[in-house]
Amino acid sequence: MSARRDVLVVGAGPVGLVAALLLADAGVRATLVEKETEPGDLPRAISLQDESFRTLEQLGVADALKAESLLDTGSRYFGLGDRLLLEARPVASRLGHPAKTQFDQPILERLLWERAAAHERLEFLRGADATAIMQDSDGVGVTVTAGEKTQTLTADWLIGADGGRSFVRRAVGIELAGTTQPQRWIVVDLRNEPRERAPFAEFHGDGERPYVLVPGVKGRLRIEFMLFDDEDPEEMTTPERIRELVVPRFRAELAPDDVRRATVYIAHQRVARRYRAGRTFLAGDAAHLMPPFAGQGLNAGIRDATNLTWKLIEAITGGGTERLLDSYELERRAHGAAMVRVSRRIGEVVMATHPVVTRLRDAVVRTVGLLPGVREFLATMRFIAPPDYAAGAAVASDGVTFDTVTVGRALSQPVVRDATGAERGLDAHLGRGWTLLQIGGPPAAAADAYWDAIGAKRLCVRPPGSEPTDGVVTETTAVLTSGAGTRPVFVAVRPDRYVAAVFDAAGERRVVEHLRAFVDDRDLPRNPRFSVHP
Numbered sequence: 252m253s254a255r256r257d258v259l260v261v262g263a264g265p266v267g268l269v270a271a272l273l274l275a276d277a278g279v280r281a282t283l284v285e286k287e288t289e290p291g292d293l294p295r296a297i298s299l300q301d302e303s304f305r306t307l308e309q310l311g312v313a314d315a316l317k318a319e320s321l322l323d324t325g326s327r328y329f330g331l332g333d334r335l336l337l338e339a340r341p342v343a344s345r346l347g348h349p350a351k352t353q354f355d356q357p358i359l360e361r362l363l364w365e366r367a368a369a370h371e372r373l374e375f376l377r378g379a380d381a382t383a384i385m386q387d388s389d390g391v392g393v394t395v396t397a398g399e400k401t402q403t404l405t406a407d408w409l410i411g412a413d414g415g416r417s418f419v420r421r422a423v424g425i426e427l428a429g430t431t432q433p434q435r436w437i438v439v440d441l442r443n444e445p446r447e448r449a450p451f452a453e454f455h456g457d458g459e460r461p462y463v464l465v466p467g468v469k470g471r472l473r474i475e476f477m478l479f480d481d482e483d484p485e486e487m488t489t490p491e492r493i494r495e496l497v498v499p500r501f502r503a504e505l506a507p508d509d510v511r512r513a514t515v516y517i518a519h520q521r522v523a524r525r526y527r528a529g530r531t532f533l534a535g536d537a538a539h540l541m542p543p544f545a546g547q548g549l550n551a552g553i554r555d556a557t558n559l560t561w562k563l564i565e566a567i568t569g570g571g572t573e574r575l576l577d578s579y580e581l582e583r584r585a586h587g588a589a590m591v592r593v594s595r596r597i598g599e600v601v602m603a604t605h606p607v608v609t610r611l612r613d614a615v616v617r618t619v620g621l622l623p624g625v626r627e628f629l630a631t632m633r634f635i636a637p638p639d640y641a642a643g644a645a646v647a648s649d650g651v652t653f654d655t656v657t658v659g660r661a662l663s664q665p666v667v668r669d670a671t672g673a674e675r676g677l678d679a680h681l682g683r684g685w686t687l688l689q690i691g692g693p694p695a696a697a698a699d700a701y702w703d704a705i706g707a708k709r710l711c712v713r714p715p716g717s718e719p720t721d722g723v724v725t726e727t728t729a730v731l732t733s734g735a736g737t738r739p740v741f742v743a744v745r746p747d748r749y750v751a752a753v754f755d756a757a758g759e760r761r762v763v764e765h766l767r768a769f770v771d772d773r774d775l776p777r778n779p780r781f782s783v784h785p
Contacts, residue, residue: 256280256374256406257567259393261381262413264291265356266535266552268363270410272310273560275373277683279567282374282404283367284381284395290364292357293512294440297465297473298324298452298546300341302637302661303553304348305748308678312362313348320354321468324450326632328600330613331458337616338451341632345730347664347676351546351632353452353467384409384422384531391530408563409531412556415519417537423528429521429591432542434602435478436518437487439497440511444472454544456601458609463544463601464501474501475543477602484515518542520595522588526580532559539587544597545635547590554638555583561684561746562644565770570705575644575769582643593634637661644745646752646765653690653742653753654734662748665730667712670719677731680724681744682708685770688742691735694723695756701763704772707743 260271263285271283307313325340341350383394391409411419448466455462463475493513519540535552559579565571603609620626641659664676685707711723714732719725743752752762
């Protein structure tokens with residue numbers, strides 16, 4: 252490893268591991284610094300969305316994690332008397348993965364950790380604690396202590412993915428804005444659950460002691476109980492009190508080995524005022540802390556890592572501009588703050604204990620559920636809105652509309668057939684960097700040299716029944732091509748699988764001029780050591 256790195260990543264939780272692996276896979280000289288010597292073994296986050304799996308698939312760990320996860324889950328909300336108020340399932344995924352999955356965080360961390368430890372292009376410093384940060388316009392230095400040894404690592408860029416108590420965030424002077432909810436919760440993770448439960452996370456607002464129940468696979472079960480002001484956390488996590496909470500209401504018997512962990516947490520509702528300070532960026536819990544009720548904390552962090560890393564790669568290769576780097580905060584902070592608000596509101600509904608408030612809550616939920624539009628909105632979990640990056644590194648459409656592709660939104664992933672006859676998700680055919688898709692119309696080619704200069708992979712997507720050839724794949728079921736017309740339409744797909752532009756031949760020049768504000772092909776040629784294609 253050279254003395255100076257391209258990127259330093261501090262924190263090897265799931266978010267830091269994802270960021271470091273995405274960078275290393277692309278050929279970036281990256282160093283990952285982690286104060287622990289082994290991956291975490293505490294089941295913290297428990298819910299993953301389709302977009303997170305899309306990134307994990309790119310890293311080669313999605314299938315192994317799915318084998319240990321409860322796929323295609325929903326949520327159920329109960330009121331007084333344990334009466335079911337609402338059953339909700341997210342809209343079926345268009346990204347090629349289950350929309351919502353209950354997973355086990357220690358398994359995910361170990362999969363990522365082992366891949367990072369074995370990666371030939373990633374320097375992974377374990378048992379190393381970051382103790383000081385210095386940065387200027389030319390780079391950043393991080394002082395790292397490992398045992399008796401102290402050294403200063405230098406790099407062009409720094410990612411702080413070191414959790415809610417982030418040293419990086421404090422060292423670069425970024426403030427967290429928000430509040431801390433007064434209610435405390437005790438999390439009890441169990442093994443050897445004797446009965447099979449329906450694939451739903453259950454939120455029970457019984458007005459007495461609200462609780463959340465989340466099933467897993469292979470006998471895993473999580474139960475979270477709200478604590479009251481007069482209850483002592485240490486006393487409530489003793490084996491005796493855990494047994495009182497669990498037996499006989501949830502389990503007939505509870506052996507000591509059945510309890511993986513029992514801990515008390517306090518949920519924060521905070522967002523960093525900035526996601527960037529000079530050459531330092533924040534990601535994951537270092538940038539945002541949210542209550543667990545919407546299951547968005549880790550998902551938001553993986554989105555951060557996926558969004559940030561491709562922009563740093565473009566900056567390192569020479570084409571990424573300051574506007575591109577600034578778009579990280581523009582795109583991710585707004586959505587992160589929105590997920591904090593959603594999580595807080597769900598928590599307020601679940602945690603109500605006042606008799607008048609709980610009766611009113613149940614009545615309101617039942618009443619609005621009679622309205623078809625509202626019922627559909629709640630039952631399909633549309634209150635957890637996906638990101639929209641149209642205001643960021645994207646170009647607004649100008650007269651070209653396409654029903655199946657939206658600028659600023661994630662590209663759908665249909666199953667496609669290639670020239671060998673193999674059927675796989677579209678992502679398997681996209682470049683690791685930019686991709687230029689052609690959908691509809693006779694074979695054509697976007698003419699501008701810009702696409703080749705930024706390393707964009709060209710791919711034509713044809714409707715079912717067409718013949719796949721080199722550079723052409725056909726959908727097994729019409730998804731993207733269902734909106735195709737007689738003229739070719741081009742889709743510029745960013746490395747994070749979000750749509751940057753939709754245009755026809757007449758609009759190509761306008762799109763290129765706008766994209767150059769983010770990735771300028773005229774600055775430097777692409778460095779050949781970077782792997783922009785799989």
